[in-house]
Amino acid sequence: MSDCIFCKIIDGELPSAKVYEDENVYAFMDIGQVTEGHVLLIPKKHCENIYEMDEETASNLFRVAPQIANAIKKAYDPKGMNLVNNNGSFADQSVFHFHLHFLPRFDETDGFNVSWEQHNDDYTPEKLQEIAEKISAAL
Ligand code: 5GP
Ligand code: ZN
Secondary structure (H helix, E strand, O other): OOOOHHHHHHHOOOOOOEEEEOOOEEEEEOOOOOOOOOEEEEEOOOOOOHHHOOHHHHHHHHHHHHHHHHHHHHHHOOOEEEEEOOOOHHHOOOOOOOOEEEEEEOOOOOOOOOOOOOOHHHOOHHHHHHHHHHHHHOO
16 A cells, blocks of 8 residues: 555565565564564555454464564563554554554563453343354354
8 A cells, every 4th residue: 555654664665674574474673662672563465454354364464473472582581472453543553554563571661551441240141141142143
């Protein structure tokens, strides 16, 4: 896609610090380095988000994900690693070419934080079943 910065990175029109490349995917250092070692893995085929991704593109991308994660683990020996994928502006997506973030975790102050609330007490097994059926019916 002509005005997509990640397509431009894949094509070499914009510079990037490449980590890995094959015929289907490209991995490079995130310019923002939320934590040191923060890598982005993207499909070469432009798709805006997870909703647009075809099965082949998804399998080509996720096939490589463990290899990227293990390389970061080997290089940095982090205490943990978060894989993050944002879809839609409301979910903090800012570049509209699908990308998977790899964020090695070092300590409580390493730059990454996520907080979410659990609502166990608000959902009975029956309610969970009802929600599951609603989603299944949409598959
Ligand atoms: P999002 O917010 O869409 O999930 O993540 C987009 C990511 O792309 C951000 O973490 C941001 O730092 C990174 N990014 C944006 N522009 C560039 C760029 O030109 N080069 C690189 N390497 N990363 C970029
Ligand atoms: Zn693109």
